[in-house]
Amino acid sequence: MKPITPRIHGMIDYSSVALMLAAPALLRLDGRAGLISRLFAGSYLGVSLLTRMPLGVKPVIPFPVHGQIELASAPALLALPLLSGAFKATRERLYFLSLLATVLTVYSLTDWQADPER
Template sequence: MKPLTPRRHGIVDYAACALMLAAPPLLGLNPAARRASALFAGTYLVVTALTDFPLGLRRTIPFPVHGKIELASAPALLALPAVLGAMSGTKEKAYFAGLAATVLTAYSLTQWDADPDA
């Protein structure tokens, strides 16, 4: 049994949004990396708020679809910042690689077929 229920996954997602806003300035990432991270934070926040699970504000996106969106975001976390010029430094590359790894870890630890109200 995987440890992340839909409720726990929601907590992880909201915490990840806060991290994606707070971490780049604290880590001294370049302005392009900060913008790219804020873009991802906003996108994750909207998807999370619209997901059909206990912490969703307007429960319109089915929880398994949320998972597919998250899974698709992992390669985007590496590709989009590179396209935007946000990956010019070692810190920036490590940051976005860490975000992608975090998304993949959360995805693999989540009970996607669980009752969305669990």
């Protein structure tokens, strides 16, 4: 039994979006890392708004597909900063590794087969 329901997952996603938007200023990330963080925030916001879950606005994406999209984003959390050079600085590297760990942890604790209205 996984403890994260679709409703809780939505709350986590929207909170994560807010943190990804605030992180560049709060952590004084360099320009490339800040841009990548904001791009991820926008993509997570878009997917969350379109997911069939209690906090989704236009339920187009089935909740299990949301999970597949989220899992597929994990390699990009490393690849984009690495390819852009934003991964060289310690603060930026720790930030993106922390995001990756958060995504993988939330993914593994989410009940993707739960009733999407929970």
